[in-house]
Amino acid sequence: MTALAGAASDAFWTTTLRRWNAVCWLLFAVMAVGLAAIDRPGGSKYAALALLGAVVVSYAVLYRFPANPVVRPEVYLSVLVVALGGLAYLRGNYAALFMVTLPHYWLFGRTPRVSMVFLGLATAATLAGSVLRDDGWTVEFFTEVLVSTLLVVAVGALIGLWAHSVVAQSAERARLLAELEETQAELTEAHQRQGAADERERMARDIHDTLAQGFASIIVLAEAARAGLDADPARSAQQLRSIESTARENLAEARELVGSGRRPDQTAAGxxxxxxxRTLDRFAEDTGLTVDAELEDLECDQQTRIALLRCTQESLANVRKHARASTVGVVLARQPYGVELEITDDGAGFLVEESSGFGLDGMRKRLAELGGRLTVTSSVGDGTRVLALIPPGAAS
Incomplete structure (x- = not known):
């Protein structure tokens, strides 16, 4: 609304000034025609035509070459001042031209000070021409010319200063609007960059939690199967079947990522x-570790279910790769303060403050999106405890 109001105000002033300018030049044209067709031949007639011609030519040059540094608006205003003084000296009725040229000082003056200077010069030239024509300061001149001229100048100056203030405010508003549009464009670009970064991070987290973990499981199972081919062929066959199953799951998840565009987190509802x-049974079967699970039958929304599943998968993957544990405990329960998932192992443990892996950071961010938090407790030789908490607002 502000921009529309500013544009409407600018358009109004531009139209008004153009109409006034048209009136001025129409009057000049009528005077020139009158001089050429009606006035008697003589020096004053040709001098008046020359003055009018000089004004027209200087204005035409300024209008045709506005960007030329040689053709300055001050040149046109100077010619106009001289012409007004000369016309006031030649003919008394020419002093009326002074009133219709008032907008020109504000149109072509670069600053209010310049406009006021040329307005003062035009006033002085007009009055000087009238004084010289009437041979001095008479009572008639004082009452009819001087007072009316000064009154017109005062009103014109006030209107000009007010109009210049309005134009300056419009220019400032336009500058602020341009800065606002530039800032909005920068914010839009920043949001787009942030959105792209967030999407890359989400894709990296999804790939890590699905494809990367699946490939890690395949590597571990393949190494175990190769090592047990001679000693325990049945166990190796089971591990090969697990490799096949994991590879099929990875293939399906990869298709979800690059094919349909859906996230590979679309686990079944329930x-x-x-x-x-099912995840724990598969883990126990693949690793041979003992898994003690106490899982409360909870109904959760899709995002909560995905977060709990990914935290479990990441924790089990860390147990498989690093813990050298024999037993894993998993407890899922609803507490007054939210849904709580606890995963413990009796493995080698580690120094949490020195951990820089992507997995723990990804779990923290995934839980933070739901308003939850992740707590990891561990020490060397004393196992690890991972506690994921999701507040009630995120779980139904």
Whole structure:
């Protein structure tokens, strides 16, 4: 609304000034025609025509070459001042031209000070021409010319200063609007960059939690199967089947990522306990570790279920790769302060403050998106405890 109001105000003033300018030049044209067709031949007639011609030519040059540094508006205003003085000296009625040229000082004056200077010069030239024509300061001159001229000048100056203030405010408003548009464009670009960065981070986290973990499992299973080919062929066959199953799951998840554009987090709706139990059974089968699970039958929304599943998968992957544990405990329960998932192991442990892996950071960010938090407690030789908490607002 502000921009529309400013544009409407600018358009109004531009139209008004153009109309006044048209009146001025129409009057000049009528005077020139009158001089040429009606006035008697003589020096004063040709002098008046020459003055009018000089004004027209200087204005035409200024209008045609506005960007030329040689053709300055001050030149046109100077010619106009001289012409007004000369016309006031030649003919008394020419002093009326002074009134219709008032807008020109504000149109072509670069600053209010310049406009006021040329307005003063034009006033002085007009009055001087009238004084010289009437042979001095008479009572008639004082009452009819001087007072009326000064009154017109005062009104014109006030209107000009007010109009210049309005134009300056419009220019400032336009500058602020341009800065606002530039800032909005920068914010839009920043949001787009941030959105792209967030999307890259989400994709990296999804790839880490799905494809990367699957490939890590395949590597571990393949190494175990190769090592047990001679000693335990049945166990190796089971591990090969697990490799095949994991590879199929990875292929399906990869297709989801690059094909349909959907996230590979679209787990089936239902009890999160059933989803976690299948994951734990698969982990126990692949690793041979003992898994003690206490999973409360909870109904959670999709995002909560995905977060709990990914935290479980990441924790089990860390146990598989680093912990050298024999037993893993998993507890899922609803507490007054939210849904709580606890995963413990009796492995080698580690120094949490020195951990720089992507997995723990990804779990923290995933939980933070739901208003939850991740707490990791561990020490060397004393196992690890991972506690994920999601507040009630995120779980139904």
């Amino acid at each position: 009890s999160v306990a059933e989803t976690l139990r």
